[in-house]
Amino acid sequence: AQSVTQLGSHVSVSEGALVLLRCNYSSSVPPYLFWYVQYPNQGLQLLLKYTTGATLVKGINGFEAEFKKSETSFHLTKPSAHMSDAAEYFCAVSDQGTGRRALTFGSGTRLQVQP
Amino acid sequence: KAGVTQTPRYLIKTRGQQVTLSCSPISGHRSVSWYQQTPGQGLQFLFEYFSETQRNKGNFPGRFSGRQFSNSRSEMNVSTLELGDSALYLCASSLAIAGVNNEQFFGPGTRLTVL
Secondary structure (H helix, E strand, O other), X not given: OOEEEEEOOEEEEEXXXXXXXXXXXXXXXXXXXXXXXXXXXXXXXXXXXXXXOOOEEEOHHHOEEEEEHHHOEEEEEEOOOOHHHOEEEEEEEEEOOOOOOOOEEOOOEEEEEEO | OOOXXXXXXXXXXXXXXXXXXXXXXXXXXXXXXEEEEEOOOEEEEEEEEEOOEEEEEOOOOOOEEEEEOOOOOEEEEEOOOOHHHOEEEEEEEEOOOOOOOOOOEEOOOEEEEEO
């Protein structure tokens, strides 16, 4: 069984500060890992994904994440927060290559950006 | 290319009624998955369809059902609605059944309120 833990349901940063959203996963098989963002009253938008290969993944809007197998982590970072980054962020995992694309999501982290 | 569309966007029903939600995937995508999002349970996988066949099912009661048509459009149905079915129902489409191109693109969701 897979699971995802996102540490911190709410994170507040100042505009221009580093954003760090934490995600740890549990999977019995090599995982595919994803970060999604959700703005109010909208669906989920894919920020980035890790499937195979390079463990440092760059996504949209200046976000990146690093897959660390030894730590079972996939933390999301952005060097400088912007007001428009305020949203809810979800880390998700799916089985790699099994055809079972069901995503298991973490509980989400709401990012607040202070001016 | 148009994104995933879901209709209706908002729906109000009363307990005991049934409801049908519709999802049109991105053109060329053959897989459609459904998720339920609630404040208490977060994002949970309902089921996935590929080539008109249910390929995977989450842990939901039989009141929740779905189908997929030959043009890849999908519907989900909830019968005998309960208050706890109030949620945002998200549809996601993807291109491939397995492998690295399995990211899911989400629609804006249907907000169902059960009174």
